[in-house]
Amino acid sequence: MTVRQLKLPSLVEACDRLGIPAVGLWREPVAAHGLEAAARLMRDAGLTVTSLCRGGFLTAIEPAGRACALDDNRAAIDEAATLGTDTLVLVAGGLPPGARDLAAARERIAEALSSLAPYAAERGVRLAIEPLHPMYAADRCVVSTLDQALDLAERFPADQVGVVVDTYHVWWDDRAPAAVDRAGATGRIHSFQLADWTTPLPAGVLNGRGQLGDGAIDLRSWRERVESTGWSGSIEVELFNDGLWARDGVEVLVETTRRYLAHVF
Amino acid sequence: MTVRQLKLPSLVEACDRLGIPAVGLWREPVAAHGLEAAARLMRDAGLTVTSLCRGGFLTAIEPAGRACALDDNRAAIDEAATLGTDTLVLVAGGLPPGARDLAAARERIAEALSSLAPYAAERGVRLAIEPLHPMYAADRCVVSTLDQALDLAERFPADQVGVVVDTYHVWWDDRAPAAVDRAGATGRIHSFQLADWTTPLPAGVLNGRGQLGDGAIDLRSWRERVESTGWSGSIEVELFNDGLWARDGVEVLVETTRRYLAHVF
Numbered sequence: 454m455t456v457r458q459l460k461l462p463s464l465v466e467a468c469d470r471l472g473i474p475a476v477g478l479w480r481e482p483v484a485a486h487g488l489e490a491a492a493r494l495m496r497d498a499g500l501t502v503t504s505l506c507r508g509g510f511l512t513a514i515e516p517a518g519r520a521c522a523l524d525d526n527r528a529a530i531d532e533a534a535t536l537g538t539d540t541l542v543l544v545a546g547g548l549p550p551g552a553r554d555l556a557a558a559r560e561r562i563a564e565a566l567s568s569l570a571p572y573a574a575e576r577g578v579r580l581a582i583e584p585l586h587p588m589y590a591a592d593r594c595v596v597s598t599l600d601q602a603l604d605l606a607e608r609f610p611a612d613q614v615g616v617v618v619d620t621y622h623v624w625w626d627d628r629a630p631a632a633v634d635r636a637g638a639t640g641r642i643h644s645f646q647l648a649d650w651t652t653p654l655p656a657g658v659l660n661g662r663g664q665l666g667d668g669a670i671d672l673r674s675w676r677e678r679v680e681s682t683g684w685s686g687s688i689e690v691e692l693f694n695d696g697l698w699a700r701d702g703v704e705v706l707v708e709t710t711r712r713y714l715a716h717v718f
Numbered sequence: 719m720t721v722r723q724l725k726l727p728s729l730v731e732a733c734d735r736l737g738i739p740a741v742g743l744w745r746e747p748v749a750a751h752g753l754e755a756a757a758r759l760m761r762d763a764g765l766t767v768t769s770l771c772r773g774g775f776l777t778a779i780e781p782a783g784r785a786c787a788l789d790d791n792r793a794a795i796d797e798a799a800t801l802g803t804d805t806l807v808l809v810a811g812g813l814p815p816g817a818r819d820l821a822a823a824r825e826r827i828a829e830a831l832s833s834l835a836p837y838a839a840e841r842g843v844r845l846a847i848e849p850l851h852p853m854y855a856a857d858r859c860v861v862s863t864l865d866q867a868l869d870l871a872e873r874f875p876a877d878q879v880g881v882v883v884d885t886y887h888v889w890w891d892d893r894a895p896a897a898v899d900r901a902g903a904t905g906r907i908h909s910f911q912l913a914d915w916t917t918p919l920p921a922g923v924l925n926g927r928g929q930l931g932d933g934a935i936d937l938r939s940w941r942e943r944v945e946s947t948g949w950s951g952s953i954e955v956e957l958f959n960d961g962l963w964a965r966d967g968v969e970v971l972v973e974t975t976r977r978y979l980a981h982v983f
Contacts, residue, residue: 553936555890588853590890591934592917597890625820625855625862652857656921669856671818 454479454506455692455709459702461486465498467703471710475501475687477542477644480532492536502538503687504581504644505529511565512546512558512595519565522546526569534576540643541573542581542617547592558595563605570613581643582606583617586625588658599623599632606641615643618679619691621662624650624670630678637682645679646689647672647717660693665712672717688717719744719771720957720974724967726751730763732968736975740766740952742807742909745797757801767803768952769846769909770794776830777811777823777860784830787811791834799841805908806838807846807882812857823860828870835878846908847871848882851890853923864888864897871906880908883944884956886927889915889935895943902947910944911954912937912982925958930977937982953982 454477456464461482468476476495483491483505495502508529513519526543533541545562552558566580573580584602585594596602602616616636623629636642649668655661665672676688690709697705719742721729726747733741741760748756748770760767773794778784791808798806810827817823831845838845849867850859861867867881881901888894901907914933920926930937941953955974962970 548934553934556892586852587890588851588919588923591915598892601892625852627821627863627866650856653922654853654919657918658853658923669813669818 455690455694455697456702456706457482458698458700459706461491461494463702465494465500467706468500469498471706473706473710475503477504477506477646477689477691478502478536478538479506480529483532483536488532488535495536501687502536503689504540504542505533505536505538506542507544507583508541508569508580509543509583509594510546511543511562512549514549514552514561518549519561523565523568526565527572530569530573530576530578533573533578539577540579540581542583542644544583544585545594545596547589547595555590555595559601559605562596563608566605566609566614570609574610574613579612579643580614581617582614583619583644584622586622598626599629599636603632603636603641607639611640615641617644617646618642618675619646619648620670620672620675621646621648621650621691624675633675633678634682637679637684642679642682642684642686644689645676645684645686646691647675647713648690648692655695660695660698662692662694664692664694664697665690665709666716676717720955720959720962721967721970722747723963723965724971726756726759728967730759730765732971733765734763736971738971738975740768742769742771742911742954742956743767743801743803744771745794748797748801753797753800760801766952767801768954769805769807770798770801770803771807772809772848773806773834773845774808774848774859775811776808776827777814779814779817779826783814784826788830788833791830792837795834795838795841795843798838798843804842805844805846807848807909809848809850810859810861812854812860820855820860824866824870827861828873831870831874831879835874839875839878844877844908845879846882847879848884848909849887851887853919863891864894864901868897868901868906872904876905880906882909882911883907883940884911884913885935885937885940886911886913886915886956889940898943899947902944902949907944907947907949907951909954910941910949910951911956912940912978913955913957920960925960925963927957927959929957929959929962930955930974931981941982
């Protein structure tokens with residue numbers, strides 16, 4: 454998503470050239486390229502797919518809406534399996550129109566997970582609940598902290614449901630470092646993503662994630678914290694950023710690898 | 719601030735006409751009217767000043783910046799005393815330029831409070847730390863949760879330092895209800911403010927607070943929670959909202975009182 458301006462073949466070529474061994478994919482560009490063709494492309498290039506984004510949006514109240522969400526999540530799980538990734542990222546979903554009960558919405562997520570987690574496990578896919586920053590609690594994700602995500606995940610086996618640690622979403626939270634330890638100790642860090650926090654936020658607050666090193670987050674210390682739990686997966690850089698998207702994709706990829714080396718390692 | 723388009727005399731007149739017995743003031747309009755004159759205006763109208771906004775911004779690192787902030791806060795305390803309110807609201811301050819250590823910034827706040835709290839107490843003024851929504855953690859307020867605010871406040875006597883409970887800032891937090899109980903049990907709810915949460919957020923995320931009833935927050939249940947602790951102060955409605963500010967101020971005040979009756983009581 455950091456370089457969504459690059460079509461999949463260009464992305465794969467640039468990763469090869471820059472020595473990037475693994476990449477997280479989103480469903481839309483995969484569908485645009487064709488699922489089977491995308492899987493072949495990644496396989497032929499020897500490029501690991503770290504995760505697929507995204508399933509989720511499991512907070513609907515009406516049966517029809519819930520059934521539709523479950524169908525879509527099963528499709529996402531199938532796509533993840535075809536792509537050869539072991540992790541599907543879930544964005545839980547916001548409050549349905551007119552609803553004001555966050556706790557009830559979180560319970561509906563747990564209910565959906567109880568049917569999706571076994572389905573995913575049969576296909577070798579883990580579900581990773583991503584807590585989103587509290588500014589998205591109403592319209593996008595009622596799971597706002599790592600502890601909340603873990604409270605949900607821990608109702609299921611660790612190899613079925615875990616969490617995403619994304620610095621953009623959790624950096625402000627003084628309880629998040631302990632929650633990282635909690636997640637790591639139980640093998641539930643299924644994905645680790647980086648973005649920096651810059652201000653002012655743009656309207657809609659979606660596409661203002663900062664390039665690594667441009668913002669307020671001590672990225673290196675988050676990496677050290679996550680790795681201190683014994684976690685040793687691939688780290689994703691996920692920047693929703695209108696400014697980056699307007700530039701040449703390969704140039705952004707080069708810049709991002711440099712920033713990563715300077716501010717994360 | 720909800721009707722900042724009204725100058726103080728018009729505000730006082732409208733409050734009298736609508737039966738609003740108490741109002742929270744900001745320093746800027748008080749200064750514009752003249753401090754002594756504003757105090758007289760409120761006193762003559764029999765209008766209670768629930769709180770003065772705001773002091774704070776106590777996170778500077780350099781001695782000059784810290785001294786300047788302390789001076790400004792002492793001035794704010796003096797103004798609160800002159801206005802006859804017992805509560806000064808503090809917005810703690812964000813990360814200084816280039817800083818990335820939230821915990822250290824919070825310590826600097828505690829250090830400043832240790833000199834400001836006795837100064838305020840001598841003048842009959844309580845300091846109320848307002849946790850701001852985590853989306854302001856970098857540039858405005860490193861105190862993002864009620865628990866963090868209480869961790870700071872509890873280093874001081876309850877009649878010197880307490881907290882502000884503002885629904886807009888804490889509604890998303892599943893630990894906030896318990897923190898309300900914690901604050902209420904120790905007499906540290908020094909101010910209770912309402913605003914609703916509406917999306918999409920505007921650029922800069924400052925002036926998009928929702929009119930009561932327009933958003934995702936169960937305002938009535940928050941009122942009940944706060945009052946269940948035994949708290950029985952005046953409730954402030956604080957809406958930073960460009961749309962409301964563009965309208966006739968008295969009309970907005972009438973609408974807000976109706977919304978209050980419909981969605982809070």
